[in-house]
Amino acid sequence: MSKDKFDYFIKGEKNNYEVIIGLEVHAQVSSNSKLFSGSATKFGAEPNSQVSLIDSAFPGMLPVINKECINQAIRTGLGLNAKINNNSVFDRKNYFYADLPQGYQISQYKNPIVGEGKVLLDMPYGSKEIGIERLHLEQDAGKSIHDMDPSSTYVDLNRSGIALMEIVSKPDLRSPEEVNAYIKKLRTIMRYLGTCDGNMQEGSLRADVNVSVRQVGDKNFGTRCEIKNVNSIKFMQMAIEYEAKRQVELLDEGKKIEQETRLFDTKKNETRSMRSKEDAHDYRYFPDPDLLPLKIEQKLIDDLKKTLPELPDNKKERFMSDYGLNSYEANVLVSEKEISNYYEEVAKLSDKKLAATWMMGDLFAMLNDKGLNISKSPISAKNFAELIQSIKSGEISGRIAKEVFELMVESGDNPKKIIESKGMKQQSDPKELEKIINEILTKNKDKVDQYKSGKEKLFGFFVGQVMKQSGGKANPQLTNDILKKLLKG
Amino acid sequence: MSEIVKKNLSEIIDLIKKKEIKSEELANLYIDKVNKSKKLNSYITTCFEHAIQKSKEFDKKPNLNSLLPGVPLAVKDLFCTNGFKTTAGSKMLENFIPQYESTVTENLWKEGAILLGKLNCDEYAMGSSNETSYFGNVVNPIAKDTVPGGSSGGSASALAADLTPATIGTDTGGSIRQPASFTGTVGLKPTYGLCSRWGIVAFASSLDQAGPMTKSVKDCSIMLEAMAGFDKKDSTSIEKKKENYSKNLKTDIKGLKIGIPKEYRVDNMPKEIDELWNKGKSILKDLGADIIDISLPHTKYALPTYYIVAPAEASSNLARYDGVKYGYRSSKGNDLIEMYENTRSEGFGDEVKRRILIGTYVLSSGYYDAYYLKAQKVRQLIKKDFDENFGKVDAILTPSTPSSAFKIGEKTNDPISMYLNDIFTVPVNLAGLPAISVPAGLDKKGYPLGLQLIGKTLDEQNILNVAYAFEKNCNFKNEIKNWWL
Numbered sequence: 001m002s003k004d005k006f007d008y009f010i011k012g013e014k015n016n017y018e019v020i021i022g023l024e025v026h027a028q029v030s031s032n033s034k035l036f037s038g039s040a041t042k043f044g045a046e047p048n049s050q051v052s053l054i055d056s057a058f059p060g061m062l063p064v065i066n067k068e069c070i071n072q073a074i075r076t077g078l079g080l081n082a083k084i085n086n087n088s089v090f091d092r093k094n095y096f097y098a099d100l101p102q103g104y105q106i107s108q109y110k111n112p113i114v115g116e117g118k119v120l121l122d123m124p125y126g127s128k129e130i131g132i133e134r135l136h137l138e139q140d141a142g143k144s145i146h147d148m149d150p151s152s153t154y155v156d157l158n159r160s161g162i163a164l165m166e167i168v169s170k171p172d173l174r175s176p177e178e179v180n181a182y183i184k185k186l187r188t189i190m191r192y193l194g195t196c197d198g199n200m201q202e203g204s205l206r207a208d209v210n211v212s213v214r215q216v217g218d219k220n221f222g223t224r225c226e227i228k229n230v231n232s233i234k235f236m237q238m239a240i241e242y243e244a245k246r247q248v249e250l251l252d253e254g255k256k257i258e259q260e261t262r263l264f265d266t267k268k269n270e271t272r273s274m275r276s277k278e279d280a281h282d283y284r285y286f287p288d289p290d291l292l293p294l295k296i297e298q299k300l301i302d303d304l305k306k307t308l309p310e311l312p313d314n315k316k317e318r319f320m321s322d323y324g325l326n327s328y329e330a331n332v333l334v335s336e337k338e339i340s341n342y343y344e345e346v347a348k349l350s351d352k353k354l355a356a357t358w359m360m361g362d363l364f365a366m367l368n369d370k371g372l373n374i375s376k377s378p379i380s381a382k383n384f385a386e387l388i389q390s391i392k393s394g395e396i397s398g399r400i401a402k403e404v405f406e407l408m409v410e411s412g413d414n415p416k417k418i419i420e421s422k423g424m425k426q427q428s429d430p431k432e433l434e435k436i437i438n439e440i441l442t443k444n445k446d447k448v449d450q451y452k453s454g455k456e457k458l459f460g461f462f463v464g465q466v467m468k469q470s471g472g473k474a475n476p477q478l479t480n481d482i483l484k485k486l487l488k489g
Numbered sequence: 490m491s492e493i494v495k496k497n498l499s500e501i502i503d504l505i506k507k508k509e510i511k512s513e514e515l516a517n518l519y520i521d522k523v524n525k526s527k528k529l530n531s532y533i534t535t536c537f538e539h540a541i542q543k544s545k546e547f548d549k550k551p552n553l554n555s556l557l558p559g560v561p562l563a564v565k566d567l568f569c570t571n572g573f574k575t576t577a578g579s580k581m582l583e584n585f586i587p588q589y590e591s592t593v594t595e596n597l598w599k600e601g602a603i604l605l606g607k608l609n610c611d612e613y614a615m616g617s618s619n620e621t622s623y624f625g626n627v628v629n630p631i632a633k634d635t636v637p638g639g640s641s642g643g644s645a646s647a648l649a650a651d652l653t654p655a656t657i658g659t660d661t662g663g664s665i666r667q668p669a670s671f672t673g674t675v676g677l678k679p680t681y682g683l684c685s686r687w688g689i690v691a692f693a694s695s696l697d698q699a700g701p702m703t704k705s706v707k708d709c710s711i712m713l714e715a716m717a718g719f720d721k722k723d724s725t726s727i728e729k730k731k732e733n734y735s736k737n738l739k740t741d742i743k744g745l746k747i748g749i750p751k752e753y754r755v756d757n758m759p760k761e762i763d764e765l766w767n768k769g770k771s772i773l774k775d776l777g778a779d780i781i782d783i784s785l786p787h788t789k790y791a792l793p794t795y796y797i798v799a800p801a802e803a804s805s806n807l808a809r810y811d812g813v814k815y816g817y818r819s820s821k822g823n824d825l826i827e828m829y830e831n832t833r834s835e836g837f838g839d840e841v842k843r844r845i846l847i848g849t850y851v852l853s854s855g856y857y858d859a860y861y862l863k864a865q866k867v868r869q870l871i872k873k874d875f876d877e878n879f880g881k882v883d884a885i886l887t888p889s890t891p892s893s894a895f896k897i898g899e900k901t902n903d904p905i906s907m908y909l910n911d912i913f914t915v916p917v918n919l920a921g922l923p924a925i926s927v928p929a930g931l932d933k934k935g936y937p938l939g940l941q942l943i944g945k946t947l948d949e950q951n952i953l954n955v956a957y958a959f960e961k962n963c964n965f966k967n968e969i970k971n972w973w974l
Contacts, residue, residue, distance in 0.1 A: 053589060057809040059582065060569045060591060060688040062723050092805050094852070096829055103808020153825070155813070284852035286861060289694035289802050291724050 006125045008175030009216060010244050012252040017213040019244040020221055021173035023236075025186060027165045027196040028140070028204040029072045035139050035163035036063030036106065043202045047156040055161040057101035062290050065090075069163040072195040073113050073137050074296065074304050076165055079189045079311055080132050082117025084301050090137075090291045094284045099142035099155050107166075109285040112136035113294065119169075119189070120313055121181045122331050130182055131170030140164050159203075165196065171210065171221065176237035183207070183233050184335070188312050192337050206231040211243045213251065222247070223257040227264050227271055239264040243271045315340055323352040332360055338375045342384075349385035351392045358388055362405055379408050387415040394475055395419065396426050428475040430482065433466075436474070437482050440465045451487060459483065491518045494651040498560065498708035499735075501654050505551075505558050512544035512551070512559025512603070519561050519605060523652045528973040529628045531637075531647040533566045534574045534607040543603040555601035556715045556735075563653040565644045566607035567614055568594045568699070569688040573604065577690040578612040578622035578640075581810045581817045581836035591688025592720045593657065593699045600715040605653060609643025612838045613807065614664055614692040616640050617910045620901055621840040628897070629672060630969045631936055635894040638668030638910075644702050645672040649969055655703045655712050659689060661696045662795050663890075663914025666926035669702055670889035670939030673928045673967035675709045675956070676702045678914075680947050681921035682727035685720030691806040693799040694725075696918045706927060706957040710734035713949060729947065737950055740958040743777030747955070748882035752788035753913060755891060761932045762888045769886055769929055769940045772962050773955070781882055785874040790867045791916040796908060797851050797864035798919070803841075804848025810836065843904065872920040879945045884955050887913050889926040889939035913941060923949045927956045928965045935968055 010017040034041060037054035054061045077084050091109040114135035121128045142160035146153050167186065173179050187198035187205060198205050212224035227243060230236045242264075247257050261280070262271040287293075310318070312334045319330040319340075333343045333356060346355045363384065367377060379387075387408065391401045396419060407418045419425055427433055440462065441448055451458040466479050493501070493510065504510045520537050540561050547559035569575045569587035576582045590598075598604070611621040619627040619642025629637040630650040637646040641658025645668030648656050658665040660678035669676025677700045684699040691697060701712030714734045720726045749770060754763065770780050812818035812832030819831035837845070851860035878885070891912055900907040917924040923946075926939040940959070944952035 056814055058587070058589070058815070059575070059577070059585070059690045059809075060587075060686070062687050064722060064724050094805050094808060096808065096811060098811075098813050098825055101809060101814055103811060104805055282854045284805070284849065284854075284857075286801060286805070286852055286857070289725075290691075 004125055006123070006174065008177065010213065010248045012248045014252055016216045017244070017248045017251070018216050018218075019174060019240065020171050020212045020214060020224070021179055021240060022171035022210040022224075023169045023173065023179065023182065024208040024210070025167040025169075025183070026206050026208075027076075027167060027186070027190060027198070029069050029137075029163035029165055030194060030196055031066060031068045031072060031163060033066055033068075034161040035066055035069050035137065037161055039161065041162050045158055047154075047158060049158065051157040051160065055101065055157055057103070063106060063288070065291065065294065066163065069137060070113070070294070070296070071300075071304060072163075073135060073165055074301060075193045075308065076167075076190060076195045077114035077117065077135055078301070078305055078308055079193045079195070080114070080117035080119060080135065080167070082132055082135065083115035084296065085111065085113055085115055086296050086298065087111065088113040088294045088296070090288045090294065091285045092288045095281055097141065097144075098153060099144045099157070099160065101142070101157065101160060105139050105141065106288055106291070107138035108136035113296070119182065119185055121178060121185055122327065123178065123181060128178065130172045130178075133168040133170050135165055135167045138164050138166055171212075176240045179209075179236055179240060180233050183236070185312075188335055192309055192311055200232050203231060207236060209236055209239060211240055211247070212257070213244055213247045223259050225257065225259065225271070226261050228261055228274060230264055235264060235266055238269055239271055242269060246271065309337075323347050323356070325353070325356055329356045329360065336374065338373065342374050342377070342381050345381035346385040346388065349382065350388035354392055355385065355388045358384075362402065366409055378412050379405075383408060383414050390415055390419065394426060394428055394477075396424060397472070397476060400424050400426065400472060425473065426475050427470045427473045428478055430478060433474060433478055433482050434486070436469050437462075437466060437479070437486055440469060441486060448487065459487075462487070491521075494518050494522055494654070496654070497705045498655040498703055498711060499705065501560060502558060502711070505560070506553050512547040512561070513541060515559070516540045516544040516561045516603065516605065519652060519654070523606065525974055526650055526652055528633075529630060529646050529650055529652070530625050531609055531627050531643040531650065531652060532563065532606045533576055533578070533609050533624050533643070536573055536604050536606050539573070540603050540605045547601065547603065552601060556711055557597060557600045557602040560602050560654060561605040562597060562602045563606040563608050563644075563647055563656055564594055564597075564604070565610050565641050565656070565658045567610055567659050567690045568657070569690065570594055570604060570607065573607060575607065575690065576624065577614070578610045578624060579837065579841070580623040582690070583623065583817060585816050587688075589688060592685035592722065593689065593716045596716050596718060597657070602715070608641075608647050608653075608656060610658075611640035611642065612841050613690065613803070614640040614659055614661055615803070615840050615844055617663070617667060617907050618895070618897075618900065619643060619646075619668075620897065621838055623838060626897060628973070629894050630971075630973070631672060631894055632934075633972060634896050635936070636671070636897050638671035638890075638894065640664040641668050641676075641702060645669055645674060645676070648672065648674050648702055648704065649967065650971075650973075655701065655708050657699055657712065657716060658702050659692075659697055659699050660914075660918065661692050661698075661799060662918050663911040665700045665702055666889050666914050666924060666939070666941060667910060669926045670928070670937070671894040673937030673965070673969075674702060674704055675706055675925065675927055676700065677709050677713060677925040677949070677953075678917065678923060679713065679717060679949055680727070680923045681918075682725050683717045683923070683947065683949070685718070685723040685726050687720055687722040693802040694806060695802060696795075696799055698918070706925075706953060706960045707735065707738060709925065709956075710738050710953050713953075727947070732950060734950055734953055738957050739954050740961055742773070742955050742958045745778045745884065745955065746781050746882040747773050747778045748781050748783035748878055748885040750783050750785045750788065750878075750885060750887060752785050753887040755912060758888075758891055759932070762891060762938065765930050765938050765940065766886070766888050769959065772959055773886065776958050776962060778955075783878045783882060783885070785871075785878065785916070787867065787870045787874050788916055791871055791919055792908065792912055794864045794867045794871065795911070795915040795919060796847070797860050798868060800844040800848030801852050801861050802848070804845045804852065807837075807841065807845060812836070840904075868919045871916055875916075875920045875922060875943070883945075884948075884952055885943040887941045887943065889913060889941040893932045893934065893936035893938050917943055922946060923952060925952050925956050927960055927963075928967065929959075929963055930965060931968070937965075937967060
């Protein structure tokens with residue numbers, strides 16, 4: 001949707017509808033140990049190898065808050081421009097399930113650690129602010145494995161007790177495209193902060209998606225449905241599109257939307273009812289008596305604030321003012337902390353604008369082809385900067401530069417070395433060029449006459465001959481100038 | 490039968506320190522009497538081999554500078570003991586062997602004590618008569634048809650019957666003080682957070698507190714000193730320096746102000762209890778204390794408040810006993826939900842189920858505000874009553890229980906009357922304060938009765954001192970006739 005105007009509406013048979021979306025994102029806190037125990041949190045470990053007596057809820061075991069998880073939640077809150085609550089409470093959310101050893105999840109209900117905040121999205125139709133309702137900390141559950149045995153369910157508690165941040169947005173999102181931008185922005189912010197790795201394949205980031213529709217112009221929200229536990233942006237978008245259409249069809253038929261929890265079936269690309277409002281669990285939330293209310297000193301918040309890295313919004317502004325990038329370029333180059341660091345290193349050593357163009361073009365295409373992260377790039381930032389400088393100084397032409405680039409990818413070598421050893425340096429000596437051009441003009445006397453009598457198209461032919469003669473190394477600008485001068489004479 | 494087992498803990502420690510008895514001999518004396526006392530049903534598990542082995546080790550290399558040198562001790566079966574069955578008096582944990590040691594018992598072993606066995610208790614500490622235990626009721630050595638109180642009934646019975654020189658219990662609403670009162674022994678519930686809850690099977694987390702049960706106030710101070718202490722594994726543990734309660738014990742209570750709360754004079758209270766209370770007042774007065782009438786106006790709400798807060802927490806704390814990870818699992822059921830239902834129906838007894846139901850109800854949406862939230866507010870008022878009066882008085886004197894030990898089976902079909910037994914003890918748990926029950930006299934049946942001294946937060950030393958002075962001047966004599974031998 002690269003349009004200048006927002007245009008995501010669902011056209012029903014009678015009316016035109018707007019889609020209202022709110023997200024509850026579950027982001028796994030980056031920390032070495034779990035929220036209330038000392039167990040490790042590494043992904044992909046042997047089942048039940050990262051489980052303490054606390055995680056498996058043995059009799060008499062008690063939770064103790066992991067301070068690092070608290071700090072990570074505060075950092076994230078600050079990154080979301082949110083209010084950090086000096087007093088918050090951990091509650092028990094009671095329900096039975098085989099992978100929930102305590103029989104309750106420790107979460108935060110009425111008094112979360114982080115209050116209201118906001119996230120800025122750059123949409124093609126302008127920037128848009130998405131409100132954050134709250135952020136709270138909670139324990140993850142374990143994993144039930146139903147397909148290992150036909151008659152039994154196995155339980156892996158490695159994830160049990162890992163810290164999650166639930167980030168609840170206001171119902172400010174209006175299209176799958178905005179959801180895409182929102183999740184990516186959240187992920188970028190958390191990666192900058194180092195508070196969540198945002199790895200959706202490993203389940204570090206998942207979301208419950210609330211969807212409702214209303215007629216365009218209507219002020220009141222419609223009845224919403226919650227689509228549980230969607231673990232990729234693509235599936236979120238597909239689920240929203242399906243769900244919005246389903247609701248519009250119902251309304252067009254004069255039917256009512258039932259408030260319910262739904263599941264997205266990724267194979268059939270549809271949402272299905274999981275439980276209605278009447279069947280909703282009564283979680284019997286109450287303050288966990290094993291934990292004292294969480295008091296956060298203002299000093300800790302202030303101290304953490306001082307240690308925050310430059311965040312993408314600020315970095316983008318700086319890139320625009322310091323490096324003369326446009327909004328689009330700056331957006332792309334701050335989208336990952338590593339990309340922005342790479343760019344800054346290159347920009348400091350070479351032409352800022354040309355560096356941006358080459359990075360977003362050839363470098364990204366190559367990394368994408370190879371499925372590599374920029375931190376694993378075969379071309380170092382220093383070498384890349386030298387390549388940009390060689391282009392800028394006229395040492396090599398853009399066309400040759402592409403060849404040099406390929407050789408750099410293959411060898412990891414310094415571009416100077418490649419240019420030297422392959423003799424790829426651009427022919428920029430006017431005397432040398434003049435000699436070549438004179439030879440060509442002499443050889444093609446007939447064409448020169450035709451040119452002079454008005455067949456100016458032949459200019460291209462002469463340029464081509466010069467390039468052929470010089471093995472593509474002739475400086476194009478200089479070639480043009482000299483050719484024009486000599487043809488005039 | 491040896492006379493040594495009748496001695497107080499402090500006397501036994503002296504014998505060991507003077508090398509007049511070896512730890513192994515001592516262990517064997519208790520083992521001998523435990524073996525002959527099965528009628529009381531106070532032990533669920535005996536750890537005799539372990540005790541003998543440990544006492545031999547002690548005798549080889551005795552460390553006489555520890556607080557409990559080579560002393561064999563049995564503990565309530567709510568404390569998790571590494572390698573020894575910990576049942577909480579429930580079928581649910583009938584065969585549960587922890588691979589970890591509770592902080593409080595660990596502290597005792599570090600001070601030289603040796604585990605002798607695990608003592609019977611009400612199921613998950615829910616009861617006031619030790620009749621809810623899956624392992625059968627416990628008999629009070631005072632008389633063969635009486636209950637020892639509960640929930641630390643096995644601890645109280647074993648102590649009074651000389652089957653352990655001292656013991657520990659847990660007190661959520663009176664579970665140490667009431668059985669102490671019923672058996673003529675001393676029981677102290679410390680300030681909430683003084684003893685770690687880590688490794689104790691939880692009943693109601695905001696109320697549970699471990700404490701000593703002993704034959705004398707001095708013994709009580711030794712035991713408290715050994716078991717108390719900050720534990721970073723318990724987030725509600727209080728970070729403070731260890732105190733030398735036994736060394737600082739003194740009988741001079743001149744000028745201390747003792748409050749007498751009028752609300753503790755309840756309807757239908759036996760005359761004997763009132764007389765006992767008056768006797769207590771006059772003893773303390775004779776010792777130079779000022780007796781001051783006070784009012785704790787919200788006392789009458791304490792019991793209903795307790796029976797909302799405690800079951801609410803219990804309903805959640807006991808959710809982990811689901812048959813999935815450890816403990817009892819029913820063999821019946823076709824799916825997860827049926828397995829849960831059958832496991833919990835078969836694994837829990839009636840009283841536990843009753844409290845889980847009450848607790849689940851008061852936390853349910855639509856009832857939470859009317860019950861749980863209101864109870865929390867009343868709890869604050871009860872605490873405030875105490876706080877305000879502790880500006881005026883140094884300790885509060887009340888009866889420990891509204892009656893002496895009742896008959897086995899007398900109240901099992903009347904839960905309300907059973908709950909009423911905790912009427913004088915629960916306010917202290919709700920306020921998180923320390924309180925001690927000291928034996929004060931016998932009723933006309935010859936059954937012991939206790940008086941309770943309630944102290945300020947972390948003022949254990951003070952109530953121990955008052956109790957110590959009281960004990961020295963009360964001339965209480967427990968009359969246990971070893972009828973079961």
